[in-house]
Each structure stands twice: as structure tokens, then as C-alpha cells.
Amino acid sequence: EADIYQTPRYLVIGTGKKITLECSQTMGHDKMYWYQQDPGMELHLIHYSYGVNSTEKGDLSSESTVSRIRTEHFPLTLESARPSHTSQYLCASRQGYQPQHFGDGTRLSIL
Amino acid sequence: QKEVEQDPGPLSVPEGAIVSLNCTYSNSAFQYFMWYRQYSRKGPELLMYTYSSGNKEDGRFTAQVDKSSKYISLFIRDSQPSDSATYLCAMSANSGAGSYQLTFGKGTKLSVIP
Numbered sequence: 001e002a003d004i005y006q007t008p009r010y011l012v013i014g015t016g017k018k019i020t021l022e023c024s025q026t027m028g029h030d031k032m033y034w035y036q037q038d039p040g041m042e043l044h045l046i047h048y049s050y051g052v053n054s055t056e057k058g059d060l061s062s063e064s065t066v067s068r069i070r071t072e073h074f075p076l077t078l079e080s081a082r083p084s085h086t087s088q089y090l091c092a093s094r095q096g097y098q099p100q101h102f103g104d105g106t107r108l109s110i111l
Numbered sequence: 112q113k114e115v116e117q118d119p120g121p122l123s124v125p126e127g128a129i130v131s132l133n134c135t136y137s138n139s140a141f142q143y144f145m146w147y148r149q150y151s152r153k154g155p156e157l158l159m160y161t162y163s164s165g166n167k168e169d170g171r172f173t174a175q176v177d178k179s180s181k182y183i184s185l186f187i188r189d190s191q192p193s194d195s196a197t198y199l200c201a202m203s204a205n206s207g208a209g210s211y212q213l214t215f216g217k218g219t220k221l222s223v224i225p
Binding site for chain 2: 006040041042043045058059090092099100101102103104105107
């Protein structure tokens with residue numbers, strides 16, 4: 001079973017704040033992903049990484065940034081949060097040709 | 112037209128019923144197909160993973176892929192209240208290390224009534 005952890009699980013914060021959503025996996029997976037999920041909508045890929053020091057933007061435009069300094073850690077940062085950033089953010093990882101495994105997500109609400 | 116179409120439901124069935132969940136797609140390059148189950152306030156959990164056309168069975172779950180019709184299905188036999196969740200279909204054109212982008216359906220919300 002995949003072990004992928006996201007913190008915080010829930011965050012309510014004011015506009016203009018800097019936010020970092022944490023994602024860690026203990027399986028040594030090389031590939032990691034961030035998705036955005038809104039109610040009743042498809043998951044949309046916003047960032048991905050194929051390994052340390054590798055990051056790419058996904059198909060959904062996002063004002064967030066990511067970093068991959070360590071294999072197990074893939075944080076997502078919003079420099080200045082806005083109400084339009086309110087959503088659920090899901091992190092996933094995979095190894096080689098195996099399918100993606102997901103964390104339980106962070107529900108972000110910007111006031 | 113979206114690449115993947117999935118009826119969002121909601122779908123409500125009595126306990127013990129056979130459930131059929133479906134997705135259609137337009138990209139003929141898709142060859143890897145997945146079904147994820149997502150409980151409320153949890154992340155998606157992989158249920159089934161199939162390659163190309165054919166059937167795959169795992170316990171009460173059967174996944175079918177018909178590439179000629181661009182249609183995939185998930186069947187749940189003897190449905191249980193614990194099967195109540197949102198079911199997401201996902202697919203990709205390849206699983207190679209170089210590129211592996213998943214395209215998701217919107218998910219179908221299933222309720223199994225005791």
C-alpha cells in the first residue's frame with residue numbers, strides 16, 4: 001500500500017498569505033504530481049516531477065510553484081493566496097511504470 | 112468535446128445490486144485505463160488497472176475495456192454500503208517514464224442503500 005502524506009489536511013487562511021502545502025512519500029518513488037480537484041470536476045494536473053531537481057507545469061495553469069530537492073518531498077507554494085485558489089489539492093507519486101497513488105489531499109479555503 | 116466523459120450520477124442502488132459504471136473517451140491513443148475509488152474527504156484509491164482491450168477481474172470488481180468503441184466499464188457485483196463512494200475513471204496514452212499524463216473523468220457518485 002502506498003504511503004503518501006499531505007499536510008495540513010485542512011487550511012483556512014486570509015488573502016495575501018504565503019502558503020506551503022506539504023507532500024511526502026516513504027516509498028522512494030521517483031515521480032510525483034500535484035492535482036487540483038474542485039467539486040464535480042475532473043482532477044487537473046498542475047505540477048509534476050520526474051526526480052530530484054526536475055519540475056514541470058501541468059495542463060492547468062496555476063500560480064503555484066513547486067520544488068523537488070529530496071526524492072521523498074514535493075512541496076507546493078502559493079506566494080500570495082487569493083479566493084480563486086480555494087480548492088482541494090491532491091499529491092500523487094509513482095515508480096517506473098506503475099500507476100499513481102494519491103494522498104488524502106489538502107482542502108484549502110482562502111477568505 | 113472533453114477527452115473523457117463520465118456520467119456524474121448520482122447513482123443510488125439497493126444493497127446486493129450489480130452496479131455498472133462507464134466512461135467514454137475520444138483519444139484513440141489511450142491504452143492504459145484505471146478506476147479509482149474516492150471516499151468523502153479522502154484521496155483517490157486505485158481499484159483496477161488494465162492495459163488495452165479486455166476484461167480484468169478482482170473479487171467483486173470487473174473492469175472492461177472496449178477500445179474499438181472507446182468505452183470502459185467497471186462492474187461491481189453484490190454491492191455493499193461500503194462501496195458508497197465516487198468512482199473516477201482515468202486513462203493515459205502510455206506508461207513510459209518520459210511522459211505519463213492521466214486524463215480523468217468527473218467521477219460518478221454511488222450510494223448503496225442497505
